[in-house]
Amino acid sequence: MNRHSLESSLKRSLAITVEDIHELVGNFHHDMKAGLGGKLSSLKMLPTFVDKPSGKEKGSFLALDFGGTNFRVLHVNLDGRGSARITHADKFVIPKAVMHGTGVQLFNFIAGSIRKFIEENLIGFEDKRKLGFTFSFPMKQTTVASGTLINWTKGFSATGVVGRDVVIRLKDSLKRCGLHHIDVAALANDTVGTMAAGSYKHPDCDVGIIFGTGTNACYREKRANITKLAKTMQRSGHMVINIEWGNFDKLPFTLYDERLDKSTNNPGRQRMEKMISGMYLGEVARLILSDLMRNKFIFAKSGGRFSKGDFKSRHMSMIEADRSRNLTKVKEYLEGVGILNTSLEERCLLKEICMMVSQRAARISAAAISAVISWMDPQLGSDHTIAIDGTLYEKYPDFRKTILATLKEIYGVKSKRLKLVIAKEGSGIGVAIVAAVAASQR
Numbered sequence: 001m002n003r004h005s006l007e008s009s010l011k012r013s014l015a016i017t018v019e020d021i022h023e024l025v026g027n028f029h030h031d032m033k034a035g036l037g038g039k040l041s042s043l044k045m046l047p048t049f050v051d052k053p054s055g056k057e058k059g060s061f062l063a064l065d066f067g068g069t070n071f072r073v074l075h076v077n078l079d080g081r082g083s084a085r086i087t088h089a090d091k092f093v094i095p096k097a098v099m100h101g102t103g104v105q106l107f108n109f110i111a112g113s114i115r116k117f118i119e120e121n122l123i124g125f126e127d128k129r130k131l132g133f134t135f136s137f138p139m140k141q142t143t144v145a146s147g148t149l150i151n152w153t154k155g156f157s158a159t160g161v162v163g164r165d166v167v168i169r170l171k172d173s174l175k176r177c178g179l180h181h182i183d184v185a186a187l188a189n190d191t192v193g194t195m196a197a198g199s200y201k202h203p204d205c206d207v208g209i210i211f212g213t214g215t216n217a218c219y220r221e222k223r224a225n226i227t228k229l230a231k232t233m234q235r236s237g238h239m240v241i242n243i244e245w246g247n248f249d250k251l252p253f254t255l256y257d258e259r260l261d262k263s264t265n266n267p268g269r270q271r272m273e274k275m276i277s278g279m280y281l282g283e284v285a286r287l288i289l290s291d292l293m294r295n296k297f298i299f300a301k302s303g304g305r306f307s308k309g310d311f312k313s314r315h316m317s318m319i320e321a322d323r324s325r326n327l328t329k330v331k332e333y334l335e336g337v338g339i340l341n342t343s344l345e346e347r348c349l350l351k352e353i354c355m356m357v358s359q360r361a362a363r364i365s366a367a368a369i370s371a372v373i374s375w376m377d378p379q380l381g382s383d384h385t386i387a388i389d390g391t392l393y394e395k396y397p398d399f400r401k402t403i404l405a406t407l408k409e410i411y412g413v414k415s416k417r418l419k420l421v422i423a424k425e426g427s428g429i430g431v432a433i434v435a436a437v438a439a440s441q442r
């Protein structure tokens with residue numbers, strides 16, 4: 001095979017065609033329905049026991065954002081007139097040992113960080129302080145302030161947490177740290193916080209999405225459609241559903257996707273996440289690249305290699321952002337990792353691989369967005385704002401542009417009805433809002 005036929009065969013296997021999109025949407029609807037009915041489905045469709053906020057929420061809240069690369073503690077003020085403001089925020093790196101240790105260690109780490117945050121920022125506590133807990137993993141909730149972890153994702157594996165109520169765990173650790181005055185008022189997925197934050201500014205916001213370490217989405221569902229809820233709960237009104245879309249598994253996989261999946265600690269799970277999100281994009285590209293290197297199609301004269309985990313989505317970002325004629329940034333990067341004497345043609349091929357992988361991610365994302373929208377609004381008769389949070393979406397060149405272009409392919413001019421907005425700090429501010437909504441429901 002020569003380079004040209006190789007490139008076109010790669011392109012073919014990574015392409016997401018219009019037919020693929022139609023098939024994906026149909027399968028997505030099938031799994032949404034099954035999930036809402038409590039049947040076996042790749043989409044868990046988790047009830048959150050909260051609806052969107054009114055904007056009248058008021059007060060000061062602590063917010064935890066836990067579920068990915070960093071762990072954050074925030075203090076948020078809601079003014080009761082639709083405005084939310086972060087007064088203090090600290091970031092803590094989660095040590096690997098804590099990610100993979102025991103549940104008690106994990107929650108003690110969280111509680112200890114909150115204690116530090118309170119002391120360092122001199123946050124006084126005259127009264128009980130309400131806390132919103134963003135926990136970005138699949139959990140089964142029966143109220144807005146409780147939930148059991150269904151399974152870990154994104155590489156986490158702390159023992160003794162799956163199947164347990166994470167709020168009880170957090171409360172125990174808070175007590176151990178002497179933080180008796182903190183009341184855990186709400187537990188929410190980061191998508192739910194993102195949608196809440198988006199709703200504050202955009203009343204027609206009814207979808208929240210994360211494109212970060214992982215990917216997931218939530219949307220506003222009629223309670224009557226959530227047939228797995230108790231009959232009394234189904235009567236009227238709406239509830240936000242956490243789709244857990246990262247686990248969707250009816251997709252055109254390539255052999256690289258299969259290889260990647262097998263190398264993770266959760267094989268067979270989070271298959272869509274593994275094609276889209278920041279934790280995995282680099283690895284998909286690396287597997288393709290390694291194949292080409294082994295066959296001497298690229299960097300044959302250069303030496304060096306990429307081992308598992310060496311090539312990250314931020315490297316892809318940097319490569320795609322290099323618009324120089326000689327791809328000088330790419331050259332410098334390659335030299336930095338010991339791949340020397342590359343030709344421009346090789347660097348172009350590397351960039352091309354990154355583009356194929358990231359465009360596939362963005363097109364699958366757009367297909368999933370259109371599946372959620374067409375589930376809620378089959379004729380696209382109303383405007384919808386989609387609130388998005390996550391570094392991948394914010395920083396990856398053209399990720400947003402490709403999603404918008406694909407939505408236009410799907411909907412034509414009607415795609416103007418869909419607004420994609422960044423809900424920066426969605427998972428931080430948002431969960432404070434959810435805590436306020438929960439407090440007002442009580």
Ligand code: ADP
Pocket residue numbers: 067068069070211212213214277278279280313314317389390391392395396
């Ligand atoms: P989280 O999802 O963990 O809450 P973020 O939304 O900040 O946090 O996403 C972090 C992820 O974004 C990282 O794991 C990494 O995969 C990805 N990432 C970081 N920087 C970049 C970048 N410049 N371009 C693309 N992806 C990035």
Ligand code: MG
Pocket residue numbers: 065068190212390427
């Ligand atoms: Mg986040």
